[in-house]
Amino acid sequence: MPNASARPKHGRRTRRRRRPDPARNELVSSSLESAQQCLFSQDYGTAFVHYLLVLNLAPVFKDFAKESFRFTLFKWAEELDSVGRIQDLFDCYEQALELYPADEVILNSMGEHLFRMGFRDEAAGHFHKALKLRPDFPEARENFYRVANWLVERWHFLMLNDHGRNRKYQQAIQKAVQNGCNTVLDIGTGTGILGMCAKKAGAAEVYACELSKTMYELACEVVTANGMDGSIKILHMKSLDMEVPKDVPHRVSLVVTETVDAGLFGEGIIESLIHAWHHLLLPPQRGENEFGDRSATGRVIPAGATVFGMAVECLEIRRHHRLCVAEVGGLSMAAAGELRSPVSCSSEPDDSMEPYTTERLSRLPGGYKPLTEPFTALNIDFNNVQELEGLSSREVQEVRLLVTQEGVLDALAVWFQLHLDEESSLSTGPQEDTCWEQAIYPEHSAKGFVLKPGDELIVEVSCRDAYLRLCSVAVLRGGHKIPLDKHVDSQYSGNPNPEAELCSALACLQTGQSQTKDFCVLECSEMALLNNQEYHLSFCVALAKLISQLKVKCQNQEQESAFQSDRAVSANCSSMFYVLDVSEGFSLLSLIAAGQGHVKAYSSVEKTKQQEVLKRLARSNDISEQHLEFWLNHTEDEQGMLQRPSREKLWSAIILDCVETCGLIRQKLMEKASLARCLLEEGGRIFPAKIVVYGMLVESDTLLLESAVQGQEPTLGFNIAPFINQFTVPVHVFLDFSTLECRHLSESVELFVLDLMDTNANYIHREVKLQATSAGRVTAIPFWYHIYLDQEISVSTLNQNSHWKQAAVVLQQPLEVRAGEWVRLAVKLHKSTISISAHIENAPGQME
Ligand code: 44T
Numbered sequence: 001m002p003n004a005s006a007r008p009k010h011g012r013r014t015r016r017r018r019r020p021d022p023a024r025n026e027l028v029s030s031s032l033e034s035a036q037q038c039l040f041s042q043d044y045g046t047a048f049v050h051y052l053l054v055l056n057l058a059p060v061f062k063d064f065a066k067e068s069f070r071f072t073l074f075k076w077a078e079e080l081d082s083v084g085r086i087q088d089l090f091d092c093y094e095q096a097l098e099l100y101p102a103d104e105v106i107l108n109s110m111g112e113h114l115f116r117m118g119f120r121d122e123a124a125g126h127f128h129k130a131l132k133l134r135p136d137f138p139e140a141r142e143n144f145y146r147v148a149n150w151l152v153e154r155w156h157f158l159m160l161n162d163h164g165r166n167r168k169y170q171q172a173i174q175k176a177v178q179n180g181c182n183t184v185l186d187i188g189t190g191t192g193i194l195g196m197c198a199k200k201a202g203a204a205e206v207y208a209c210e211l212s213k214t215m216y217e218l219a220c221e222v223v224t225a226n227g228m229d230g231s232i233k234i235l236h237m238k239s240l241d242m243e244v245p246k247d248v249p250h251r252v253s254l255v256v257t258e259t260v261d262a263g264l265f266g267e268g269i270i271e272s273l274i275h276a277w278h279h280l281l282l283p284p285q286r287g288e289n290e291f292g293d294r295s296a297t298g299r300v301i302p303a304g305a306t307v308f309g310m311a312v313e314c315l316e317i318r319r320h321h322r323l324c325v326a327e328v329g330g331l332s333m334a335a336a337g338e339l340r341s342p343v344s345c346s347s348e349p350d351d352s353m354e355p356y357t358t359e360r361l362s363r364l365p366g367g368y369k370p371l372t373e374p375f376t377a378l379n380i381d382f383n384n385v386q387e388l389e390g391l392s393s394r395e396v397q398e399v400r401l402l403v404t405q406e407g408v409l410d411a412l413a414v415w416f417q418l419h420l421d422e423e424s425s426l427s428t429g430p431q432e433d434t435c436w437e438q439a440i441y442p443e444h445s446a447k448g449f450v451l452k453p454g455d456e457l458i459v460e461v462s463c464r465d466a467y468l469r470l471c472s473v474a475v476l477r478g479g480h481k482i483p484l485d486k487h488v489d490s491q492y493s494g495n496p497n498p499e500a501e502l503c504s505a506l507a508c509l510q511t512g513q514s515q516t517k518d519f520c521v522l523e524c525s526e527m528a529l530l531n532n533q534e535y536h537l538s539f540c541v542a543l544a545k546l547i548s549q550l551k552v553k554c555q556n557q558e559q560e561s562a563f564q565s566d567r568a569v570s571a572n573c574s575s576m577f578y579v580l581d582v583s584e585g586f587s588l589l590s591l592i593a594a595g596q597g598h599v600k601a602y603s604s605v606e607k608t609k610q611q612e613v614l615k616r617l618a619r620s621n622d623i624s625e626q627h628l629e630f631w632l633n634h635t636e637d638e639q640g641m642l643q644r645p646s647r648e649k650l651w652s653a654i655i656l657d658c659v660e661t662c663g664l665i666r667q668k669l670m671e672k673a674s675l676a677r678c679l680l681e682e683g684g685r686i687f688p689a690k691i692v693v694y695g696m697l698v699e700s701d702t703l704l705l706e707s708a709v710q711g712q713e714p715t716l717g718f719n720i721a722p723f724i725n726q727f728t729v730p731v732h733v734f735l736d737f738s739t740l741e742c743r744h745l746s747e748s749v750e751l752f753v754l755d756l757m758d759t760n761a762n763y764i765h766r767e768v769k770l771q772a773t774s775a776g777r778v779t780a781i782p783f784w785y786h787i788y789l790d791q792e793i794s795v796s797t798l799n800q801n802s803h804w805k806q807a808a809v810v811l812q813q814p815l816e817v818r819a820g821e822w823v824r825l826a827v828k829l830h831k832s833t834i835s836i837s838a839h840i841e842n843a844p845g846q847m848e
Contacts, residue, residue, distance in 0.1 A: 024057060027053075027057065028053075028054055028057050028058045028061075031050045031053045031054045031057075032050070032054045032061065032065070034046070034047075034050045035047045035050035035051045035054060035065075035068075035072070036068070038050060039068060039071070039072055042075075044072050044075040044076035044079060045076055045079070047072045047076070048072050048073060048076045048092060051065060051068070051069045051072055052095055052099075055069065055099050056099070059099075062099065062100070066100070066103075069096070069099075069100075070096075070103070070105055070106060073092060073093070073096050073106065073109075074109060076092060077089050077092060077093065077109070077113065080092070081113065086117060089113060090110075090113070093106065093109075093110040093113070097110070102133055103133075104129075104130040104131075104133040104134045104137055104140060105130075105137075107126045107127075107129050107130040107133070107140075108126065108127060108130040108137065108139055108140040108143060110126050111123045111124070111125075111126030111127045111130065111140075111143060112143065114126060115143070115147065120147055120150045121150060121151065121212070121213070121214070123143075123147055124144070124147040124148065124150050124151040124214070125151070125213065125214065127140050127143040127144040127147060128144055128148075128151065128214070130143075130144075131144050138830060142830065142831065142833050144729075145729045145730065145731060145833070146667075148727050148729045149729070149733075151212075151214045151727060152214060152215065152218070152724065152727040154706050154707075155435065156190060156191065156724060157705065157706055157707060157708055157709055157724070157728075158435035158705055158706055159190075159258075159435060160191065160193070160709045160715050160720060160721075160724065161435070161705045161709060161710055162434060162435050164426075164434070165426055165434065165435075166193070166715065166716050167716070168420055168424050168425075168426055169194060169197065169256075169258070169301070169420065170197045170716050171424065172301050172302075172420035172421045172424055173194065173197045173198050173201055173254075173256055173301060174197070174201040175421065176254050176299065176301060176421070177198060177201035177202055177203045177254070178201065178202070180253070181203065181253040181254035181299065182203055182204045182205070182253055183203065183204060183205040183206075183207075183250070183251075183252040183253050183254070184198040184203045184205070184206045184207070184252060184253070184254045184255075184256060185206075185207045185208070185209070185239075185248065185252045185254070185255050185256070185276070185280060185281075186198065186206070186207070186208040186209070186255075186256050186257065187208075187209060187239040187255055187256070187257040187259055187272055187276065188209070188210060188211070188239070188257055188258065188259035188267070188272075189208035189209065189210045189215075189219050189234065190210065190215055190219065190258075191215070191218055191219055191222050191720050191723070191724055192208060192218075192219035192220075192222045192223045192232065192234065192720075193222075193715065193716065193718065193720065194208075194256045194257075194258065195207075195208040195219075195223070195232050195234070195256075196222075196223065196226060196228060196232065196716075196718050197256075197716065198254070198256065199228055199231055199232055200717070203254075205252075206231065206232045206233070207232070207233045207234075207235065207247075207248050207252065208232055208233070208234045208235070209234070209235045209236075209237050209238070209239050209242060209247075210234065210235075210236060210237075211236075211237065211238040213236060216234065216235075216236040218723055218724060219234050220234055221723050222718070222719070222720050222723050222724075225719050225722075225723065226718050226719055233248075235247055239272050239275065239276060239280070240268075240271065240272060240275045242279070242280060243279060244279060244280060248280060251280060251281055251282045251298065252280060252281060252282065252298065253281075253282050253296075253297065253298050253299070254298070254299055254300075254301065255273070255276050255280070255281055255298070255299075255300045255301070256300075256301045257269065257272070257273075257300070257301075257302075258302075259272060260305075260416075260418065261358070261439075262356075262358040262414075262415075262428065262436060262437045262438060262439045263355070263356050263358070263414060263439035263467065263468060264305055264307055264416050264439075264468060265463075265466055265467055265468050266467065268466060269382075270388055270391060270392075270463075270466050271466055273300060273382055273385075273388055274385060274388050274389055276300075277298075277385035277388070278385070281298035281299075281300070282296060282297050282298035283296075283297060283298060284297060284298055284299065284383050284384070284385070285297040285298075285299065285383075299383055300382045300383055301420055301421065302382060302418045302419055302420045302421075302425075303381070303382055303383055303419050303420065303421050303422070304379070304380055304381040304382050304383070304419045305378075305379075305380050305382070305416050305417060305418050305419060306376060306378070306379050306380075306416060306417045306419070307376070307377045307378040307379075307380075307414060307415075307416045307468060308374045308375065308376060308377060308414065308415055308416065308417075308429070309374065309375055309377040309412050309413065309414045309459070309461075309470055310370055310371075310372055310373070310374045310375070310412065310413050310414075311370070311371040311372045311401060311403070311409055311411075311412055311413075311451065311457055311459075311472070312361075312368045312369060312370055312371060312407075312410060312411050312412070312413050313368065313369040313371055313407030313408045313409070313410050314361075314364060314366070314367075314368035314369070314410045314411060315366050315410075316364045316365050316366050316368075317359070317364070317368075317410050317411045317440060317442055318408070318410045318442075319527070319528050319531045319801070320341060320442075320524040320525070320527055320528045321340075321341040321343060321410075321411075321442035321443075321444065321524065321527060322339075322341075322442075322443075322444060322447065322527070323336065323339050323527065323530060323531065324531050325530070325531055325533055327533075328530060328533060328536045328588055329533070329536030329537055329539060329540040329588060329589075329592040329595075330537075330540050330592065330595060331588065331591060331592065331595065331617055331621050332617075332620060332621055333530075333617070334620065335616045335617055335619070335620035335621075336520075336613055336616065336617055337518075337519065337520060337612075337613060337616060338518070338519035338520070339519065339520050339521075339522055339527065339530070339613070340444050340519050340520070340521055340522070341442065341444070341521070341522060341523070341524045341527050342354060342521050342522075342523065342524070343355070343356060343357045343440075343441075343442055343524070344442075344444055345441050345469045345470060345471050353521075355441065355467050355468075355469050356414070356439040356440055356441050356467075357439075357440050357442070357524070358437040358438065358439055358440065359437055359438060359440050360430075360436075360437045360438070361413055361430035361438050362430055362431075363736060363739045363740075364736075364739065365736055365738045365739050365800065366800075368413075369405060369407045370404070370405065371403055371404065371405050371406075371407045371409065371451050371457075372401040372402060372403055372404055372457060373401075373402070373404060374429075375399060375401055375459075377399065377414065377459075377461050377468070377470060378461065378463075378468060391463045391466075392463050392464065392465075392466065394462070394463060396460050396461070396462040397460070397461045397462070398458055398459070398460055398461075398473075399458070399459045399460075399461055400456045400457070400458055400459075400476070401456065401457040401458075401459060402454075402455075402456055403451045403452060403453055403454065403455040403456065403457055404453060405453060406450065406451065406452050406453055407450070407451060408448055408449065408450055408451075409443050409449045409450075409451050409457070409472060409484075410442065410443055411440050411441055411442045411443055412440075412441040412443075412459065412470045412472060413430065413438050413439070413440055413441075414438060414439040414440075414441065414468070414470060415427070415428045415429045415430065415436070415438045415439070416428055417429075435705070441469075441470045441471070443472060443484075445484055445485040449475070449484060451475065452477070454477075455475050455476065455477050456475070456476040456477075457472055457474075457475055457476075458472070458473050458474045458475070458476065458481075459471065459472050459473070460473050471485075472484050473485060520609040520610055520612070520613050521609070522585075522586050522610070523585060523586075525585075525661040525803045526585050526586040526803075528801075528802075528803035529586075529587075529803040530586075530588065531801065531803075532799075532801045532802060532803055533801070534795065534799060534801060535795050535801075535802075535803075536588060536589075536592060538789055538793050538794070538795050539589055539592055539655075539687065539789060540592050540595075541793055542687065542789035542790050542793045543579070543592065543593050543596055543653065543687075544596055545790065545793075546652070546653055546685055546790070547577055547596045547597075547598065547599060547652070549683065550577055550652055550681075550683055550684075551598070553683055575598075576598055576599065576600040577598055577599050577600070577652040577653075578599075578600050578601075578602070578650070578651050578652055579593040579594075579599050579600070579601045579602065579651065579652055579653045579654075579655070580601075580602045580604075580631065580651050580653070580654045580655065581593065581601065581602065581603050581604060581655040582604050582631075582654065582655060582656055582657065582672070582676075583604060583655060583656075583657040584604075584657045584666075585605075586605055586607075586610050586613075587603065587604070587605065587655075587657075588614070588617070589655050590602060590603035590604075590605075590614070590628060590655075591603070591614055591617055591618060591621070591623065591628060593653070593655075594618065594623045594627040594628050595621060595623055599627065599652075600626075600627050600628075600629065601627060601628055601629070602629045602630070602631040603628060603629070603630055603631060604630075604631050604632060605630060605632075606630075606632050611630055614628065615628070650679055650680055650681035650684065651676075651679050651680055651681065651684055652680070652681055652683075652684045652685075653680075653684060653685050653686070653687060654676040654679065654680065654684075654685075654686050654687070655686075655687045656669065656672055656673060656676060656686060656687065656688070656756070658688060658691055658756070658785075658787065659691070659785055659787065659797055659804055661734075661803060661804055661805060662733035662734050662805055662807065663733050663734065663735065663783075663784070663797070663804060663805045663806045663807030664731070664733060664807050664832070664833075664834075665691070665754070665785075665832040665833075665834070666832060667831065667832050668831075668832065669754075669756075669832050670754070670756075670759050670762070670831075670832065673686055673756040673757075673759055674759050677756075677757065677759075685757070685790070686756050686757060687789050688756060688787045688788050688789050688794075689755070689756060689757050689788050689789065689790055689791075690753060690754060690755045690756055690757070690788045691753070691754040691756070691785050691786070691787050691788070692750055692752070692753050692754075692785065692786045692788065693750070693751045693752040693753070693754070693783055693784075693785055693827075693834065694748050694749065694750055694751060694783060694784055694785070694786065694798075695748065695749060695751045695781045695782065695783040695784075695809075695825075695836070696744060696745075696746055696747070696748040696749065696781065696782060697744075697745040697746040697770065697772065697778045697781060697817070697823060697838070698740075698742040698743060698744055698745060698778070698779070698780050698781070698782060698808075699742060699743045699745055699776040699777050699778060699779055699780075699814075700740060700741060700742030700743075700779055700780050700808075701741070701779070702740060702741045702742070703732060703735075703740070703742070703779060703780045703808060703810050704779055704780075704810065704814075706732065707728055707729070707732060707810045708721070708724075708725045708728045709721035709724055709725055730809055730810060730812070730835065731807055731808070731809055731810070731833075731834070731835075732780070732807060732808045732809075732810055733805065733807045734805045734807075735782060735805055735806045735807060735808055736805060736806070737782045737784065737798065737806040737808075738798075738800070740782070742780070742782075743774070743776055744773070745772050745773060745774055745775075745776045745778055745817060746770050746771065746772055746773050746823070747770070747773060749768060749770045750768070751766070751768055751783060751825070751827050751834075751836070752766055752827050752829060752834070754829075762829075764828065764829050764830070765826070765827070765828050765829075766826075766827045766828075767824055767825065767826055767827070768824070768825045768827060769822050769823070769824050769825075769841055770822070770823055770825065771820060771821070771822055771823070772817040772818065772819055772820065772821045772822075772823060773819065774819045775817060775818045775819045776816075776817060777814040777815065777816055777817075778811060778814060778815040778816075778817055778823065778838060779810065779811060779814045780808045780809060780810045780811065781808060781809045781811070781825070781836050781838065782806050782807070782808035783806065783807060783808065783809070783834065783836075784796065784797045784798040784804075784806045784807075785797045785804075809834070809835065809836040811837075811838055815838050815839070815840065817840065821840060821841075822840070822841035823838055823839070823840060823841060824838070824839045824840075824841040825837070825838050826838075826839075
């Protein structure tokens with residue numbers, strides 16, 4: 001990775017006064033002149049090299065040349081980016097930062113490149129640095145807010161606000177230290193809290209490691225602020241890379257860790273503990289009082305865990321992981337082939353698949369129905385290294401679950417109890433009042449399989465690649481075994497038609513496809529979008545309306561010109577209308593457009609498998625393949641995306657994807673809309689035409705707990721909040737407003753209108769007054785959108801079947817309101833980021 005902090009070492013030599021050197025001065029001034037000339041003639045690469053030479057030889061020019069140098073850098077980087085010279089691009093930024101290590105504009109811009117390349121952590125670090133250098137730098141602030149979630153994940157706030165969890169860990173650590181565990185290692189220390197607990201409990205030596213750079217730096221700050229910087233040694237490394245005596249002088253008697261995710265093993269706790277037992281911990285205690293001297297043995301907090309599972313019916317999970325509809329926007333989906341979400345734990349291992357996703361079951365819209373009693377999937381002793389090592393080689397275990405309620409098998413939900421020691425444990429179960437989410441293993445293969453009371457569900461439990469895997473394989477009903485997975489079917493029960501099996505295997509060999517992987521993967525949000533019939537129907541109707549209007553217009557024009565010129569006109573109306581769909585990811589809208597007739601539609605779907613699905617659907621829905629093109633197959637790079645088709649034709653409609661699944665307006669939406677408008681034929685339209693943003697005043701403690709460490713009380717007596725709260729962001733995303741625990745303090749109100757057909761009509765700042773309907777503390781303003789395809793047809797991102805989540809502005813200071821009181825909201829839109837501040841309106845105001 002580019003190392004932006006590399007700085008030239010300023011030795012004594014640079015401080016000594018230089019004697020005038022005419023040759024050098026000559027070189028500097030001629031290079032400076034060349035740099036300016038090259039800049040003028042837009043030869044940015046050469047200009048950049050000249051500037052580098054000038055500024056390295058004559059740092060006195062740094063102030064003078066700063067603006068032009070930055071401009072040159074950004075232009076040159078753009079060019080390098082467009083031709084894919086990524087390493088060169090980052091090399092240039094590094095050279096620039098060596099010259100200007102504290103230049104927030106360069107840092108921010110490098111962050112943007114890093115982000116686009118997928119280096120989110122590094123990007124976030126750059127934005128953070130830029131913002132520290134200039135806190136009022138709006139671009140860096142906006143970028144930082146967009147990525148802060150990656151730097152310091154939101155669950156840190158939840159965990160620090162979870163007093164029950166904090167206290168239990170503290171007590172367990174205290175007890176262990178009092179019982180003789182004198183040397184402690186905190187693996188994955190986060191803010192440093194567990195390490196500090198050990199020190200406070202009286203441990204003689206405390207070590208901590210943390211692999212995230214940001215968290216490591218944060219832990220150092222926190223430990224220093226609590227006066228423990230001399231007594232806790234924090235290492236920025238993965239525990240797996242630690243060695244005795246290089247990193248820790250000798251083996252320790254206690255490892256404390258909370259490196260567990262909702263699926264228990266996702267943060268690599270098994271691997272970390274196996275390594276710790278082999279390299280970092282004293283040998284475990286074997287039996288009671290064998291050695292008498294407890295300090296010579298090692299142990300782990302938590303001591304172990306029990307994992308539970310349960311089969312559930314849940315529509316919300318179903319619509320994010322399986323295709324549930326037979327028809328979408330007038331298209332039959334029968335020929336789509338198998339579509340899967342990227343979360344799968346099926347019998348074929350596939351690295352691109354995550355075995356589980358996470359949800360807080362209690363907050364799922366529409367709730368869930370347990371179909372079985374909870375069962376114990378696994379018991380694991382963290383103090384037994386043989387058991388830890390045996391996990392991955394352990395046989396697949398088959399568990400039989402008695403079905404207690406009738407319902408569709410949609411997923412297996414998993415949670416666990418973390419046994420801190422013999423006495424105390426934490427539970428992440430769906431019924432508990434904790435911050436924990438549950439792991440969800442969605443069901444793919446058993447499309448809509450209805451379980452009945454008395455059935456037995458056979459679940460395979462295994463541990464592969466250090467993940468716990470759960471897979472429903474079959475149902476026992478009335479003495480018969482009904483397999484749930486067709487691959488399992490052919491593997492275990494023998495195929496009833498071996499000839500067909502052979503043919504299909506041969507076909508796969510010829511096409512180079514693996515037989516078992518012949519499905520198309522869609523993101524969960526893409527799957528939910530496919531299942532959203534209302535959305536597609538709205539587009540279908542709006543598109544049909546537009547095309548018929550354009551046809552009428554065309555006919556009128558034809559008649560008119562025929563009348564005027566009194567001769568046959570080359571009939572244009574029978575020719576095509578062009579529709580471009582620039583939706584992100586998988587979208588059926590181009591196909592829906594093509595289905596209108598006389599439409600040639602261009603899709604932006606990039607992935608080959610997804611293109612194949614669209615082609616199959618075109619064929620099966622009697623849409624000529626010639627009416628569907630893949631736009632990105634025609635253009636070299638993304639920048640060419642919004643160009644007109646090669647022939648002299650303008651677009652009749654351009655479909656823009658304007659709201660991200662997380663609930664925010666897409667970045668650069670307005671720029672795209674302006675560009676798109678220039679490419680429309682007369683009477684052509686952009687879909688959507690406008691977006692109206694709605695919001696509401698709410699009181700929600702849940703949102704506060706996710707946004708910052710709350711309250712004035714120090715956390716377990718430690719001063720942590722001010723440090724981690726630097727990473728608070730004002731806008732929360734991926735909310736489910738329908739299940740958010742909150743009190744509504746006002747009606748919903750129109751906050752903002754974004755007109756995409758006339759961007760000049762947009763304001764960037766608006767004041768909205770609204771009346772509190774009841775008394776309370778306004779802590780947040782959730783917002784959502786009505787997306788108007790035309791004057792009449794709109795879709796709301798708040799709909800029950802929406803693939804969109806909602807976002808909310810969390811106020812820095814809660815605002816106390818009385819019923820009937822007026823609140824003034826200042827709503828700002830900077831680029832595509834909404835910010836809102838709220839004030840009590842003293843004199844009763846009028847609605848705008
Ligand atoms: N999320 C829980 C996971 N680490 C919690 O870098 C529960 C999620 C969650 N450092 C909603 C609610 C909740 N060596 O900072 C991280 C990580 C670090 C290591 C050094 C290692 N081998 C590791 C492994 C991980 O440990 C920290 C905590 S891990 C995740 C904990 C509230 N959504």
